[in-house]
Amino acid sequence: MEFLGLDLPSYSWQTVLGSAISGVFLGSIYALVALGLTLIYGVLHIINFAHGALLMLAMYAVFFLWKLLGLDPYLAMLIVVPGAYIFGYGLQRGVIGKASHGRDEIILLVTLGVSIVIENAALFFFSASERSVLVPYDLDGIDLGVTYAVYPELIALGGSLLITFALWLFMSLTDTGKAIRAVAKERQGARLVGINVDHIFAVTFGIGTACVAAAASLLVPTYAVHPQIGYLFVLIAFTVVVLGGMGSFIGALVGGFLIGVTEQLGRLYLGESMGVITISVIFILVLLFRPTGLFGQRSG
Amino acid sequence: MLDIQNLHAGYGQMKVLQGIDLNIQQGEIVALLGSNGAGKSTLNNNISGIYEPTAGAILFEGENITGLRSEQVVQKGIIHVPEGRRIFPNISVRENLELGSYLRGQKNRKANLDRVVGVFPRLQERFSQLAGTLSGGEQQMLAIGRGMMAEPRLMILDEPSLGLSPLLVEEMFGLIQDLNKTGLSFFLVEQNVMQSLEIADRAYVIENGKIVLSGNTDALLDDPELKKSYLGV
Numbered sequence A: 001m002e003f004l005g006l007d008l009p010s011y012s013w014q015t016v017l018g019s020a021i022s023g024v025f026l027g028s029i030y031a032l033v034a035l036g037l038t039l040i041y042g043v044l045h046i047i048n049f050a051h052g053a054l055l056m057l058a059m060y061a062v063f064f065l066w067k068l069l070g071l072d073p074y075l076a077m078l079i080v081v082p083g084a085y086i087f088g089y090g091l092q093r094g095v096i097g098k099a100s101h102g103r104d105e106i107i108l109l110v111t112l113g114v115s116i117v118i119e120n121a122a123l124f125f126f127s128a129s130e131r132s133v134l135v136p137y138d139l140d141g142i143d144l145g146v147t148y149a150v151y152p153e154l155i156a157l158g159g160s161l162l163i164t165f166a167l168w169l170f171m172s173l174t175d176t177g178k179a180i181r182a183v184a185k186e187r188q189g190a191r192l193v194g195i196n197v198d199h200i201f202a203v204t205f206g207i208g209t210a211c212v213a214a215a216a217s218l219l220v221p222t223y224a225v226h227p228q229i230g231y232l233f234v235l236i237a238f239t240v241v242v243l244g245g246m247g248s249f250i251g252a253l254v255g256g257f258l259i260g261v262t263e264q265l266g267r268l269y270l271g272e273s274m275g276v277i278t279i280s281v282i283f284i285l286v287l288l289f290r291p292t293g294l295f296g297q298r299s300g
Numbered sequence B: 001m002l003d004i005q006n007l008h009a010g011y012g013q014m015k016v017l018q019g020i021d022l023n024i025q026q027g028e029i030v031a032l033l034g035s036n037g038a039g040k041s042t043l044n045n046n047i048s049g050i051y052e053p054t055a056g057a058i059l060f061e062g063e064n065i066t067g068l069r070s071e072q073v074v075q076k077g078i079i080h081v082p083e084g085r086r087i088f089p090n091i092s093v094r095e096n097l098e099l100g101s102y103l104r105g106q107k108n109r110k111a112n113l114d115r116v117v118g119v120f121p122r123l124q125e126r127f128s129q130l131a132g133t134l135s136g137g138e139q140q141m142l143a144i145g146r147g148m149m150a151e152p153r154l155m156i157l158d159e160p161s162l163g164l165s166p167l168l169v170e171e172m173f174g175l176i177q178d179l180n181k182t183g184l185s186f187f188l189v190e191q192n193v194m195q196s197l198e199i200a201d202r203a204y205v206i207e208n209g210k211i212v213l214s215g216n217t218d219a220l221l222d223d224p225e226l227k228k229s230y231l232g233v
Helices: A013-044 A051-069 A073-100 A104-126 A151-173 A175-185 A187-192 A197-219 A229-244 A249-270 A277-289 B040-047 B070-076 B093-100 B109-119 B121-125 B136-148 B166-181 B193-199 B217-221 B224-231
Strands: A141-143 A148-150 B002-011 B014-024 B029-033 B055-060 B078-081 B154-158 B185-190 B202-207 B210-216
Touching: A013 A051, A013 A148, A013 A151, A013 A175, A013 A197, A013 A229, A013 A249, A051 A073, A051 A104, A051 A197, A051 A229, A073 A104, A073 A197, A141 A151, A148 A151, A151 A175, A151 A197, A151 A249, A175 A187, A175 A197, A175 B093, A187 A197, A187 B070, A187 B078, A229 A249, A229 A277, A249 A277, B002 B040, B014 B029, B014 B040, B014 B210, B029 B166, B029 B193, B040 B078, B040 B154, B040 B185, B070 B078, B078 B136, B093 B109, B093 B136, B109 B121, B109 B136, B109 B166, B121 B136, B136 B154, B136 B166, B166 B185, B166 B193, B185 B193, B193 B217, B202 B217, B210 B217
Parallel strands: B029 B185, B029 B202, B078 B154, B154 B185
Antiparallel strands: A141 A148, B002 B014, B002 B055, B202 B210
């Protein structure tokens, strides 16, 4: 098969479909990591460089809960997610908010600094070696005909969809959710109806961190933990956020799936190393024709 | 009700308010008149806790509220409908109104919502529309409606007539009088001097951060100084 002058291997449709499906599974994790990032960007207007470090930290928490207490990684979510919320809340209110004095360019550097501190602390305490959780069901799964889906993949997909939906409900129906959306656009108006803006910022950062902790729980059964693991996912999550439209939930979800499927198909046709390049190609193409991303709104 | 004593405030090195004395009695409409840059909005923002005064005191029903945070001021029942409306453009009209009772008036949200759309039927027609898509007049209605949702005891209205057509301005001032009859006190900050004086009980004139003139509106309407500076006669 020839495409744009490239001689591509030919595959049966079953292989292609199977590859695309595994891309959907992968994309659901990207979407969940991106969800926290896009929420924080949408409200606080900050690019959270610490997001990857927080993902890594949450993965270590899941790992050690399994290692030391024998807790299943999925059950660990019940501890790690609330813990991450509190950690994120405190980090924003006590460190990022305080150090930045409300100036965006400082916030950017502060989150970068936080990520460096967390990553080096992880290197110091946990060393650079990879650690994996062994779960008894990691190779069990369901035969979908064109591909075999293991339970961790299925749970990741279901979990991501469920969490995105739950977050959307929270943002639409609760006063806190409405306040988060209000603060995103009109801070002084928010103060005048009695919204504590600093509190809402910290709540938002906490929820974003909780999302990334949920992603960590879903990742640990299939990915080994090491201090650099955050980079891998967050670079792609940044792409997903920009692709889907900064601040858009549905954009994060669709963008995540799009990137996941593109990556897997790219790998299938171009090989492991070249395959990842397709992400950037799709990214550039979307931004050429839709600079605000797929679901982004023009600012202002 | 509200008693402001020798209030000084500003931004950094810049002193804007230089010793303001002002009071509002329960049930009154008090107007604050003055040109751009005289310090009107600064005064409001210091009452509502957006900024902290550098000296002086603000008492609300005898209680010192100087330097309280904005959410604490809202909790007391002082609701500031700011200049430029400051509605939430990216959420629906209904959600804007609901957030009006984010802190205060939560219990009676449903009843208050009915009351607000009773006053502004236009808002009900636009309930599910994003607030940013409303016309200027509708946005002003929404801003006042959002303020009413918090069951205010004193409402600060900052330039409510700005950008409205003369007909809408007329309507707006009529509405303020109606609300006032239900017992709500108003602090009305306006550049629209004539109409403000018509509905207000008393008025203060601010210039360069100082109160230069105050009194009953009837008396002020006859004041030669005021006539010269603000009415152009």
